[in-house]
Amino acid sequence: MSVFTRRVRGFRLLDLVGVGLLVAVILGVYLAKTMAGRERAEIATIERQIKAEKARIRLLQAEVAHLEQPGRLERLSVTYLKMEPVTAHREATPDQIIDLARAGPPKKAKAVSAVAAMVDGANVIPGVPPPPPPEANPVRVAQAPRPPEVPR
């Protein structure tokens, strides 16, 4: 008996197999869609959270950049910590630290470091402004009308 003509309870076996396959395919697609849909929704939620977090991170980065403005840090460090730019008189190389330690704490308010002693400005007294420079030499043209050939 051919497989095409064999019958089970009056129904052709071939038809039953076909219907069974069809139901299996429909069920498979339904289950795949349902399960994948759930996963998909979860992935989308996480993706949205990641995006929101990234946006938040960028906001925080911008806020950090705003708070770390050089001018702002300068104002805060001067106002609250009484800090100021390091001068040559307060610089020392690691090799010179031992010599400084042997010399003991400075008696004056301002320490004079080994670097300061090394450089040419060591004889400058801290706190005393340097002698005023000679004024520069601006051009003075006696009785000079504006040169007509010079565009301005």
Next chain:
Amino acid sequence: MSFSQQAFGRTGLPRWLIERVWGLEHAFERARASGKAEDDTRLRIFFVLALFTLGFITLAIGATRAALFSDVRSGGSLAALGASRADLVDRNGMLLAADLLHYGLYIDPREIWETEETRRSLLRTLPNLEPERLERALRGNRRIFVLGALTPQERNRVHELGLPGVSFEPEQRRVYPLGTSAAHIVGFSDAGGEGISGAEAAFNDDIRAAARNGAPVPLSIDLRVQGALEDELYKAVAEFTPKGAVGLVTDVHTGEILGMASWPAFDPNKPGKAGVYAQTNRAAATVYEMGSTFKAFTVAIGLDSGVATPESTFDARNPYKLGYRTIHDYHAARKVLTLVEVFQHSSNIGTAKLAESVGPQQMGRYFAGLGLTTPAKVELVESARPLTPKVWNDDAVASTSFGHGINVTPLALARAYGTILNGGKLIPLTIRKLEPGAKVDGPRVMSERTSLQMLSIMRANVSGESGSGRSANMPGLSVGGKTGTGEKYDPAIRGYSRSRQVSSFAAVFPTTGPVDAKRYFVLILLDEPHGTARSAGYSTGGWVAAPAAGRVIERIAPFLGVTRRADVGQAIPVEPPSVEQMGEGQ
């Protein structure tokens, strides 16, 4: 005509397809003709079933593929929110400009229940909201945009009000977190995402392209250098109250601009609130008669052309009459000066005599070679064209030798100084970060020997007892420089004003080491400063700009890796002069 042709007519279907369909139909006819009618039905059912199965399998594959492999990221409200412009960062990666997520506020009056409550709540929560605009939206009959650029916090505050008919749409907005700091070099862009000024305009296309890759665009500036430069410049501004000021720091070997400050500054987050005066980048877009800082060029030209040596002497005992004008020294030395002394005393007479010896044609060629007759080569679109003499004659040469009769931008000055300090090559300035160790080449304008001589002469002007720039001297940093005080032309008196000046100091550090040693140029310029009691009433470059330049150098040296070294006597390299040279420039 066959039956198939009659049935399908001239349909244009492929011949093979028509034959296949008719072949199948004939198979049914043949089965019926052979007396096996059940075969005919079975075949038809099998055929239809096969078609359905094929259809289902196709659908199943498509559905599975769509379910498992579709791009879930294409959905969701945040998907289309890619930044249109990339971040701008400094050379160390510090954020200068960024596109940040903001929200636009929309109102649909058809969904509003309590108009008065909505009006009152929104105006209380959003102080920036214009009442007229809100009123128009509330009285309309469709959904309308009311206010943009809401921060997430502002959006949340409105959202928590729970007002029906009020909704938001995400939008990207350019933000400059540093505010006024580095505002002119960073620039700003418009609401449509197009760069208007500064790096935003200069690199507009690159910034937009980089946004697609999510990569930042690094600029050449160092925010630490920029901060120190701005701080010292603003202190000088507070003390001497000029109408404008410029600060510049460049690497003379690469042309990178490490710091650029222009005062008055503006906030690029609100460019409309600042006038054009504040928005103008004075370093790039304003030309000045620089005054004595130009003497460095004249001396360098004199040395490089062989017209003079550092020992050449110039008689500055009496005012020098050239054509219809008489040139004086501001504080006349009234003696014969060597070339180095001419530079240190900033002698107009000595410089004019040197320039006259060089000659108009040669001076013109050198000035062009130094890039002083063309806009400074830099990416900034603001780079302004200089005002130069139309004819290079004796009069023009005498004027330009000490920085009059020629107006250039501070950037052009920095580029020309870079040329005489980097070994003699004219290289472009750049606001884009170059790779570490990058070598930038350019046409040679001067010899390396001239460059070394100029470094020593500029150092002597700061370290020497009689140097005009000695208030810029910083221990161990081997600072060199030249003061400049250019009196401004006053149309009212048809002459140069003695009270209105452009005072500047052009500095270089360190001046020691071989010609290719690490070296930086610093410019401080104040436009119409006012003398104070501390400056004994003077407002010249040596009093108002040189101290600020020295303080800038002292502060930025550690950031640039310049360590203090014991200063040693720096001999000025001298080339044995020829007999002809001995006769010239005296």
